[in-house]
Amino acid sequence: MTSKEKIGKLTLVGAGPGDPELITWKGIKALATADVVLYDALVHPDLLHHAPAARKVHVGKRAGKASTMQEEIHRLMVHHALQGAHVVRLKGGDPFVFARGREELDQAERYGIPTAVVPGISSVQLAGYYGIPLTLRGVSESFWVVTATTQSGGLSSDLLHVAASTATAVILMGLGKVGEIMRVYRELGKGHLPVAIISRGSLPEGRVVWSSVDQIEELLQTEPVAAPGIILVGEAVAPHAVAVLEPQLAHYGAE
Amino acid sequence: MTSKEKIGKLTLVGAGPGDPELITWKGIKALATADVVLYDALVHPDLLHHAPAARKVHVGKRAGKASTMQEEIHRLMVHHALQGAHVVRLKGGDPFVFARGREELDQAERYGIPTAVVPGISSVQLAGYYGIPLTLRGVSESFWVVTATTQSGGLSSDLLHVAASTATAVILMGLGKVGEIMRVYRELGKGHLPVAIISRGSLPEGRVVWSSVDQIEELLQTEPVAAPGIILVGEAVAPHAVAVLEPQLAHYGAE
Numbered sequence: 001m002t003s004k005e006k007i008g009k010l011t012l013v014g015a016g017p018g019d020p021e022l023i024t025w026k027g028i029k030a031l032a033t034a035d036v037v038l039y040d041a042l043v044h045p046d047l048l049h050h051a052p053a054a055r056k057v058h059v060g061k062r063a064g065k066a067s068t069m070q071e072e073i074h075r076l077m078v079h080h081a082l083q084g085a086h087v088v089r090l091k092g093g094d095p096f097v098f099a100r101g102r103e104e105l106d107q108a109e110r111y112g113i114p115t116a117v118v119p120g121i122s123s124v125q126l127a128g129y130y131g132i133p134l135t136l137r138g139v140s141e142s143f144w145v146v147t148a149t150t151q152s153g154g155l156s157s158d159l160l161h162v163a164a165s166t167a168t169a170v171i172l173m174g175l176g177k178v179g180e181i182m183r184v185y186r187e188l189g190k191g192h193l194p195v196a197i198i199s200r201g202s203l204p205e206g207r208v209v210w211s212s213v214d215q216i217e218e219l220l221q222t223e224p225v226a227a228p229g230i231i232l233v234g235e236a237v238a239p240h241a242v243a244v245l246e247p248q249l250a251h252y253g254a255e
Numbered sequence: 256m257t258s259k260e261k262i263g264k265l266t267l268v269g270a271g272p273g274d275p276e277l278i279t280w281k282g283i284k285a286l287a288t289a290d291v292v293l294y295d296a297l298v299h300p301d302l303l304h305h306a307p308a309a310r311k312v313h314v315g316k317r318a319g320k321a322s323t324m325q326e327e328i329h330r331l332m333v334h335h336a337l338q339g340a341h342v343v344r345l346k347g348g349d350p351f352v353f354a355r356g357r358e359e360l361d362q363a364e365r366y367g368i369p370t371a372v373v374p375g376i377s378s379v380q381l382a383g384y385y386g387i388p389l390t391l392r393g394v395s396e397s398f399w400v401v402t403a404t405t406q407s408g409g410l411s412s413d414l415l416h417v418a419a420s421t422a423t424a425v426i427l428m429g430l431g432k433v434g435e436i437m438r439v440y441r442e443l444g445k446g447h448l449p450v451a452i453i454s455r456g457s458l459p460e461g462r463v464v465w466s467s468v469d470q471i472e473e474l475l476q477t478e479p480v481a482a483p484g485i486i487l488v489g490e491a492v493a494p495h496a497v498a499v500l501e502p503q504l505a506h507y508g509a510e
Contacts, residue, residue: 021281024271024376028280096383098390105386117384121279125374128351131360135353135402142401142413144422150396158397158422165416167399 008035008081010108011088012095014120017129019202020044022121030118035085038076042092042228051088070100074107081113092228094122098147098172123230124170126201127237130208134168136236142167148174148181148231155180163188168234175199175229178217185213185233196232199225263290263336265363266343267350269375272384274457275299277376285373290340293331297347297483306343325355329362336368347483349377353402353427378485379425381456382492385463389423391491397422403429403436403486410435418443423489430454430484433472440468440488451487454480 011030016022031037031050039048041060048056059073073089081087095101095117105115124145127134134143144167150156155177162169163184174181175197185193191214200206205226211219213233266285271277286292286305294303296315303311314328328344336342350356350372360370379400382389389398399422405411410432417424418439429436430452440448446469455461460481466474468488 016279019281021284022279022374024277024279025283026274026276029276094380094383096380096388101383102386102388102391115386117386119277119376119380119384121374121376122380125349125351125377128349128356128374129372131357131370131372133351133357136357141405141411142399142417144397144399146397146422147390156396158420161420161422162397165413165420167401167413167416 006084007113008083008085008087009114009116010077010081010104011086011116011118012101012104013088013090013118014094014122015040015043015047015090015092016121017093017123017126017202018042018044018200018206020046022202023047023050024118024120027118027120030088031090033086034088036076036080036087037090038073038087039090040092043090047090054088070103074104077104077108078111078113081108082111091120094120097122097124097145123172123198123201123228126198126206126230127170127196127232129202130198132196132198132208132232133236134170134232134234140166140168140234140236143170143234144168145170145172147172148177155184159184163190163233166234168232168236171231171233173228174231175225175227178220178231181231181233182213182216193233193235194238196237197225197229198232199227199229201230261339262368263338263340263342264369264371265332265336265359266341266371266373267356267359268343268345268373269349269377270295270298270302270345270347271376272348272378272381272457273297273299273455273461275301277457278302278305279373279375282373282375285343286345288341289343291331291335291342292345293328293342294345295347298345302345309343325358329359332359332363333366333368336363337366346375349375352377352379352400378427378453378456378483381453381461381485382425382451382487384457385453387451387453387463387487388491389425389487389489395421395423395489395491398425398489399423400425400427402427403432410439414439418445418488421489423487423491426486426488428483429486430480430482433475433486436486436488437468437471448488448490449493451492452480452484453487454482454484456485 013027028050034051034054037054037056038059144162193213195216197209268282283305289306289309292309292311293314399417448468450471452464
């Protein structure tokens with residue numbers, strides 16, 4: 001399929017939140033026709049088996065070198081696609097939910113490389129995976145997705161607005177800032193609000209920690225949670241809604 | 256696998272936003288072991304082929320009879336699962352994004368029926384499918400998902416807060432209320448904001464209509480859009496970000 005005469009293509013594929021079975025069928029098909037796969041650190045290694053013939057390149061970002069690595073990803077994408085390869089950029093979660101998917105498409109399009117996007121299950125959807133509603137009629141009728149950490153490293157200013165609203169907050173990349181985030185809620189007199197943290201969701205070791213704005217920090221001292229994780233805050237996520245769900249479909253069955 | 260002696264199970268499966276290839280591999284596996292599939296109106300018929308041996312029951316809600324139909328869905332779920340069946344509830348999009356997934360789990364758990372959730376690609380993620388960013392560094396650093404229509408039929412009061420914020424608005428079930436929604440933005444002096452409407456996204460007939468708060472209504476008079484659709488409003492969705500993407504992976508290829 002690769003030839004020097006014709007240009008290749010770039011497909012951004014969402015790998016899903018952890019469990020390798022949460023990739024889409026379209027994503028599997030894209031991998032099956034890939035010549036080159038550029039994959040992130042959070043991508044489950046089993047997913048690479050869908051691309052047996054492809055060259056696989058780990059492009060996970062290392063702390064402090066994110067911008068250099070993003071340039072290198074752009075360079076590799078363009079280099080291989082211009083040689084006729086079908087390049088699959090396999091990204092954790094969904095390629096367009098806080099994931100710089102647009103930048104990667106822009107880069108390819110600048111060189112006339114055809115592009116497509118195959119969405120992935122986002123970590124936002126891990127709430128549903130564990131049976132936690134993001135909306136509850138008459139209580140919280142919308143949800144607001146925000147990343148805790150901005151490029152400058154500080155807390156996102158949007159968080160103050162999220163906390164002041166009645167929307168359920170879905171906070172990504174916030175595990176290292178739980179104290180700061182909860183302070184924002186407490187200063188608004190919302191210390192009673194339920195909080196759920198989903199750690200390594202959809203993986204076998206995935207778990208949910210339930211608490212409240214006032215108590216979550218103390219709880220995390222005895223029950224630390226591993227990244228990646230998402231933080232949910234709002235009336236809708238109240239513990240009445242907890243379900244004990246099997247994390248893997250394979251473990252199913254009624255005794 | 257079904258027997259009168261043991262209880263079955265219920266799996267909520269997200270069918271994705273339209274294209275039948277946007278279901279997850281885990282969802283396909285759940286369908287393959289289903290004895291009964293209860294499917295919504297918006298579910299692509301090809302997905303039912305993954306459950307060749309199952310009894311398939313269309314439970315799409317009819318206008319004005321939604322509550323009756325929801326009770327009937329609950330009854331069918333419980334009835335079949337108590338007889339030992341693996342019941343798959345196949346829902347358009349994601350089962351927990353404005354989709355009453357929690358109510359269906361509650362109903363099953365009341366009868367001691369084991370449950371699980373397989374997330375689906377939500378219509379929210381159609382933005383990325385068409386290359387439209389929901390966030391843009393320094394411009395809009397979060398997105399807020401809201402349904403335009405509340406149970407009472409009126410416009411959601413959350414919409415006013417969404418419009419007043421700097422978050423990108425992702426408005427579901429709003430095609431019949433475009434005029435009301437745009438009025439909210441105009442009253443806040445935000446008539447210049449970019450608007451994108453994605454109609455029947457990820458299906459072959461899917462398309463994106465680009466405009467602004469001030470001009471979208473006039474455009475829709477000559478370019479009507481078909482449901483289902485989502486409305487995106489915010490600086491991040493500006494037309495500079497348009498990509499011409501193939502709607503079907505199968506149509507791919509560099510010439």
